[in-house]
Amino acid sequence: MVEKQKTRFKLLPYQMLARRWMLPAILLIPAGFALRWCVPRFPQLNPASADLGWLISIVGVLLAVYTLLAHQSYVSFHKDHFVIHPPFHPMAVSYNRIKLVHPIEFNLLFPQQKAKNSQYRLYDKIWGKTVPVVMLDGFPLPRWWVKLWFHPFLFHPNENGILLVVDDWM
Numbered sequence: 685m686v687e688k689q690k691t692r693f694k695l696l697p698y699q700m701l702a703r704r705w706m707l708p709a710i711l712l713i714p715a716g717f718a719l720r721w722c723v724p725r726f727p728q729l730n731p732a733s734a735d736l737g738w739l740i741s742i743v744g745v746l747l748a749v750y751t752l753l754a755h756q757s758y759v760s761f762h763k764d765h766f767v768i769h770p771p772f773h774p775m776a777v778s779y780n781r782i783k784l785v786h787p788i789e790f791n792l793l794f795p796q797q798k799a800k801n802s803q804y805r806l807y808d809k810i811w812g813k814t815v816p817v818v819m820l821d822g823f824p825l826p827r828w829w830v831k832l833w834f835h836p837f838l839f840h841p842n843e844n845g846i847l848l849v850v851d852d853w854m
Contacts (some may be wrong), residue, residue, distance in 0.1 A: 691761050693850035696813075697835040698770065700806055704758025706751045759848055768846070773833040777824055777846070784819040784832035790849070793817075793841055807837070810849060819845045 720737030723729045753771035761769050767776045790813050796804060804811075817840060822832050831839065838847050 690729070692758045693695070693760075693848070693852070694833070695757040695759060695770070696810055696849045697766030697767070697807065697837045697852060698754040700809070702751040702755035704806055705747060706755075709744050709747035709751055712747065713741050716744060719760045721751050736824060738825060754759075768834070768848075770834050770838075773824075775825060775830060775834075776819070777820065781820045781822065781824065782818055783821055785815045786817055786819075788817050790847075793847070796827070804806070813849070815850075817845050819843060834837060 716737040718737070719740060720734050723734035723737070743789070750771060757770050757854060760769065765776050765778045769775055781829070790810055794811075797812050799807075819840070822844060827844075837849055840847060
């Protein structure tokens with residue numbers, strides 16, 4: 685039996701973000717409710733801070749939703765285009781826009797030495813990888829708009845290019 689080729693590849697930066705932030709996001713929700721419950725029972729606490737509990741819980745819910753969406757981020761390939769599906773705004777890129785596709789080591793574009801300590805620890809599995817770079821004639825959407833919604837590690841730092849930071853691209 686012929687094995688079907690994979691057409692969806694999970695985006696590693698979003699996978700790692702989701703893995704890091706899911707537990708704190710889930711813990712913020714009961715922490716907010718606990719604050720809301722505790723403030724009236726302790727007279728030394730400011731009663732106005734009880735409303736902070738709602739805010740903390742809402743932030744926890746929003747963060748949990750984002751991490752769930754980030755965990756589902758992927759790149760899919762079709763007959764005449766490919767689509768990058770980040771958490772909020774997918775972008776389809778026609779194969780006609782592609783100038784060049786070549787592999788490059790992730791360290792060459794984003795050196796480990798220049799990374800912040802938190803970035804280095806969060807993305808430790810990416811630094812040694814070889815990733816495909818898709819050089820484009822131009823983005824299908826305005827560049828500032830795409831940079832607003834996409835992870836910074838998905839962009840070539842110097843040129844019009846997209847890095848497909850996925851696990852098993854070969």
